[in-house]
Amino acid sequence: MGPLECLLLSYFSKMPCQQINSVMAGFFTAVTNLLNADAVRKTAADSVLKSFLDLNLKVFEKGLEYGAIVVSAPASFADAELQMEYALE
Numbered sequence: 001m002g003p004l005e006c007l008l009l010s011y012f013s014k015m016p017c018q019q020i021n022s023v024m025a026g027f028f029t030a031v032t033n034l035l036n037a038d039a040v041r042k043t044a045a046d047s048v049l050k051s052f053l054d055l056n057l058k059v060f061e062k063g064l065e066y067g068a069i070v071v072s073a074p075a076s077f078a079d080a081e082l083q084m085e086y087a088l089e
Contacts, residue, residue: 022048022056023063030067037064 022044029040041060048056 022060026060026063026065027067027070028063030064031071033071 025040025044026037029035029037041057044056044060045053
């Protein structure tokens, strides 16, 4: 994530960039199922200052939870319409 994107995301989400990155790491882990959640959690814990450890692990878990919700949610009719629209292009 570049500095401009980080600044904009921080402004609109009211979260520091490191937290946004931790949320997205959790979300990506859940949605793609490419990475082991424990390994990503350990990497996230090892990459922050001890004073921010609890906060970053908390937002990582929130991203993981939201990703799991997104993956398990049934596709809606609107999703199907959008997929058809892109398929026709």
